Amino acid sequence: MSADTDSRQPSSAPGSEGVGQPILSAEAVEVAFTAGFAPGGGRGTARAVDGVNLDVAAGEIVALVGESGCGKTTLARALLGLERPTGGRVVFEGSPLGYRSRDLRSYRRRVQLVQQDPTGSLNPRRTVYESVVEGLRVHEGTTADESERVAGALSRAGLRPPERFFARYPHELSGGQRQRVVIAGALILDPEVLVADEPVASLDASVRGEILRLLLELRAELGLSALVATHDLGLAWNIADRVAVMYLGRVVELGTVEEVLSAPAHPYTRALLSVLPDSEASEGPVVLSGEPPDPKQVPRGCRFHPRCPVLASGEAERAGVADLCTSADPAVLGGGAQRRVACHWSAADGSGRLRADGPAAP
Known part of the structure; x- marks a missing residue:
């Protein structure tokens, strides 16, 4: 199986001995778009997600693979609470996801998104510090230990010494460093689950392996779970415990x-x-x-x-x-x-x- 690096350890993977209690689940999830809102336009109802059951256990990495347009991103958005299912439900730690502002605010502290394109997801006018601290300020306001927590998130994401990156702007970083900043922005809230949509698709082959290794290290050190949406089966082989083909x-x-x-x-x-x-x-x-x-x-x-x-x-x-x-x-x-x-x-x-x-x- 081709890959940039094979750092996966099947013997220790949760998926190798069966999945434990799910931390995040899709239960018969459906997402449909009506005419005028459907991808590709045209008349009718597009069933972007058409009855999906999928569990992610604590400490498990699940790869969701398939061609572009198969529904991976829409399912990921539904699991993040960004898209409300038209059928079925999303369950987190045994409880159905609520869609009131208060419910979603609490949920999004614990389930964080890692986007595909770090260049597009980082504001070019904001420093690394401002990009990473944004989620913390949204959820907790300005805290006395803010600088320490930003430094800790950057360090866990592999940007060391972290203070060296505080005042830098995205254009001053490499593609791999920008993706690490995006990951640090997710880690600052100490989430339990990461949902990563094509996390290395926009990166050079030389740095893909580094980001994949980082995700595995975060799972080992922090007990994070992850759903990784990708079209790359080589990535799935190297990082995932289980695979769902869509x-x-x-x-x-x-x-x-x-x-x-x-x-x-x-x-x-x-x-x-x-x-x-x-x-x-x-x-x-x-x-x-x-x-x-x-x-x-x-x-x-x-x-x-x-x-x-x-x-x-x-x-x-x-x-x-x-x-x-x-x-x-x-x-x-x-x-x-x-x-x-x-x-x-x-x-x-x-x-x-x-x-x-x-x-x-x-």
Whole structure:
């Protein structure tokens, strides 16, 4: 598996021995946008997130992977309380998330966002100190130990000595340093969960590994949990305990990183993995035809079937599930730690059987 660095330690990962009590959960979460607000425009209702169950346990890192437009960012925003679900609910430490200002204010101290583009998320007119302290002042006002807490957050984010960075502006920093400032701004409130949306996508390859290692160190030192949305399966392999593969608003495969990335069961996951430089796929790279369907017009049956190479090659027909693929929607996957896949072919006997322990449906 290609990666900038392989600093993950599977033997100590929570996901390797099953997930404990979830700290953050999506329970049948749906997010729909009506005409005029739907991504891409046009008429109708876009089901950006279409029934997702996903748990993040204390001290666990979950990677949410898939192509652009699959719903990763919308789900992340829903988990942050930035997007209110049109169905289902977000649960934090066993209690449903409330959407009153007071509830969200309290929640956002404990669940923090790490954005994709540090250059865009940092105000160019603010110093590093002003950017990092902003969240603290919003939630607590000016405190006597403000400078000490800013220094501590910068230090934990790997910017040492921290005082050296206080008066600097974003344009005076490297891309990796700017991302560390963004992370420090999240850490200053001592959150329990980080939600990171493509945290290294805008960085040079030479510094991606440093940021990934930092996230792992924060998990080890502070017990942080994290949901990392990414299209990069190499990143998922190096940082995650579990992987959720998302396609057109649904999680279609879920399991530990070793289960999903070493023995993918869903044709979509197989296709994503096959194009990695060191892929061991026997059939070579699988190029998916077309683009993901419009979320305002989700295909009947399995939502992946119009692009599915297994259906197109006749393998699904030989396994006796071709009609199901085009007419029956696979069950929405449950959450938890159990290995799951939403695919008629993978659940069938013969060449399409699920190549891992655990059921194909909830």
